[in-house]
Amino acid sequence: MVRGFAILLGLQWIGELISQGLDLPLPGSVIGMVLLLAALRLEWIQLEWVSDAAQLLLDNLSLLFVPAGVGVMVYFDLIAAHWLPLTLALVISTLAVLAVTGTVDRLLSHCGERHGR
Amino acid sequence: MAASLIETPLFGVTLTLVIYLFASILYRRFQYALLNPVIIAIVFIIALLRQCDIPYQHYAHGGDLILFLLGPAVVALGVPLYQRRDQIIQRLVPIVTGITAGAITSIITSSGLILLLGGSKQLALTLAPKSVTTPIAIGIADKIGGITPLTAASVVITGCLGAMIGPSFCRLLRINHPASMGLAMGTAAHGLGTGRMLEIDHLGGAIAGLAIGLNGIITALLMPLLILLLDQI
Numbered sequence: 569m570v571r572g573f574a575i576l577l578g579l580q581w582i583g584e585l586i587s588q589g590l591d592l593p594l595p596g597s598v599i600g601m602v603l604l605l606a607a608l609r610l611e612w613i614q615l616e617w618v619s620d621a622a623q624l625l626l627d628n629l630s631l632l633f634v635p636a637g638v639g640v641m642v643y644f645d646l647i648a649a650h651w652l653p654l655t656l657a658l659v660i661s662t663l664a665v666l667a668v669t670g671t672v673d674r675l676l677s678h679c680g681e682r683h684g685r
Numbered sequence: 686m687a688a689s690l691i692e693t694p695l696f697g698v699t700l701t702l703v704i705y706l707f708a709s710i711l712y713r714r715f716q717y718a719l720l721n722p723v724i725i726a727i728v729f730i731i732a733l734l735r736q737c738d739i740p741y742q743h744y745a746h747g748g749d750l751i752l753f754l755l756g757p758a759v760v761a762l763g764v765p766l767y768q769r770r771d772q773i774i775q776r777l778v779p780i781v782t783g784i785t786a787g788a789i790t791s792i793i794t795s796s797g798l799i800l801l802l803g804g805s806k807q808l809a810l811t812l813a814p815k816s817v818t819t820p821i822a823i824g825i826a827d828k829i830g831g832i833t834p835l836t837a838a839s840v841v842i843t844g845c846l847g848a849m850i851g852p853s854f855c856r857l858l859r860i861n862h863p864a865s866m867g868l869a870m871g872t873a874a875h876g877l878g879t880g881r882m883l884e885i886d887h888l889g890g891a892i893a894g895l896a897i898g899l900n901g902i903i904t905a906l907l908m909p910l911l912i913l914l915l916d917q918i
Contacts, residue, residue, distance in 0.1 A: 573757065576757035576760045576761055577756075577757050577760075579760050580756045580757055580759075580760050583760070593821060593824045593825065593828070593901075593902075593905040594821060594898075594901060594902065594905075595759075595818070595820035595821060595824075596756070597755070597756045597757070597758075597759035597760055597820070598759060598818070598820075598821070598897065598898045598901060600756075600757075600759070600760035600763075601759055601760050601761075601762050601763040601766070601894070601898060602763070602898065603760075603763075604760055604761070604763030604764070604767075605763040605766050605767050605770075608763065608764070608767040609767065609770070615764070615767070615768075618761070618764060619764060621757075621761065622761035622763075622764040623764075625754060625757060625758035625761045626758060626761055626762070626764070626765070626883055626890075627883075629758055629876065629879065629880035629883060630722065630723045630848070630877065630880035630881065630884075631701070631702075631705050631723070631751070632751055632752065632754050632755045632758055632876075632880075633723055633755070633841070633844065633876060633877050633880065634701050634704075634705055634723060634726045634727055634730070634748075634751065635697070635701060635744075635745070635747075635748030635749065635751050635752045636752060636755075636819065636837075636841050637723065637724075637726075637727030637841050637845065638701075638727055638730050638731055638734070638741070638744060638748060639741065639745070639748070639837070639838075639841070640727070640731075640837075640838045640841055640842065641731045641734065641735070641741055642741050642834070643834045643835060643837075643838045646832070646834065646835050646838070647835070647838060650804065650808060650835075652802065653798070653799050653802035653803065653804040653808065654799075654812070654839065656798060656802060657794070657795050657798035657799050657802065657804075657812055658795070658812070658815065658839060658842055658843055658846060659846060660794060660798055661790075661791060661794040661795040661798060661812075661815070661816075661843075662816070662843050662846045662847055662850075662873050662874065663850075663854060664790050664791075664794045665787045665790050665791045665794070665816055665869070665872060665873035666847065666851055666854055666855060666858075666860075666869045666870070666873045666874075667854075667858055667860075667869075668786050668787055668790040669783045669784065669786060669787030669790070669868055669869040669872040669873060669896075670783070670855050670858065670860035670865045670866060670868065670869030671858065671860060671865075672779065672782055672783040672786045672787075673776075673779045673780065673782075673783035673860075673864065673865040673868045673869070674859075674860055674862060674865045676778060676779035676782055676783070677776055677779040677862070677864065677865065
């Protein structure tokens with residue numbers, strides 16, 4: 569478990585270095601995710617070194633967003649000032665993205681499967 | 686003495702865990718999508734802090750400790766990606782096309798609706814990166830001149846919405862395959878959608894994790910186009 573956390577945090581740290589060094593718009597954690605995938609693929613890191621720590625974090629991923637959500641309260645006045653356009657835009661746009669993304673994937677992967685047969 | 690204890694990290698961490706635990710029990714008992722434990726916990730904690738006049742900063746001493754773990758958790762998304770790499774590579778064309786279509790839809794509908802509803806261009810730019818994970822969205826909003834804190838709040842609200850209604854809405858549209866649903870959840874609702882998706886299906890969760898990163902990159906790349914478009918209006 570300690571080794572797993574050291575690897576995950578270390579890769580996030582390297583990710584932050586890359587992000588800052590190359591002035592990328594990506595956070596260190598997302599770069600770290602790609603680095604972890606690459607390191608596992610190249611067998612520089614064994615899956616069992618990180619699987620326990622990764623499992624623990626991913627099993628509770630939703631919980632980790634609670635403090636960020638509570639942070640919204642600080643901007644309550646800002647939200648209240650624009651609440652109607654904000655609410656409508658967020659709800660409709662979120663539904664639209666779900667529908668478009670899911671449908672495009674569904675239709676294209678159906679085509680792929682038919683070609684494969 | 687009790688008052689000073691509220692300013693220690695112990696308060697925020699314990700409050701978050703206990704409330705989330707109760708919200709999870711509630712959710713498991715009733716299995717009702719609107720009772721999503723993340724949203725219930727957020728609403729309840731905000732209500733409690735306001736009711737007891739506890740400033741957010743006191744809560745944040747502990748809240749930030751939990752938030753810190755979000756970094757390594759995003760790195761950890763590389764594990765399901767690695768485990769499901771063969772299935773993902775097989776579906777790479779629909780995945781990349783789907784995310785690109787979703788990113789364009791997100792930018793156009795969010796900023797377009799704001800303008801239609803009488804909001805300012807700045808408000809439109811503020812909401813444009815709303816489906817992207819928080820650190821990327823803040824970076825984008827900062828660069829294009831949005832109201833950064835409002836972007837951060839919209840990202841979290843979008844994530845909650847997606848986690849709450851995403852799976853039922855997808856099934857309603859016959860987006861039943863976990864891979865398609867995961868892609869929709871990760872693209873529309875970033876980490877919160879991914880967290881919800883991991884509870885439903887492993888492959889779907891892996892693809893949702895991939896969508897967080899790719900949607901972030903694609904949205905960032907599309908932003909100059911939106912600015913050009915808004916300048917025409």
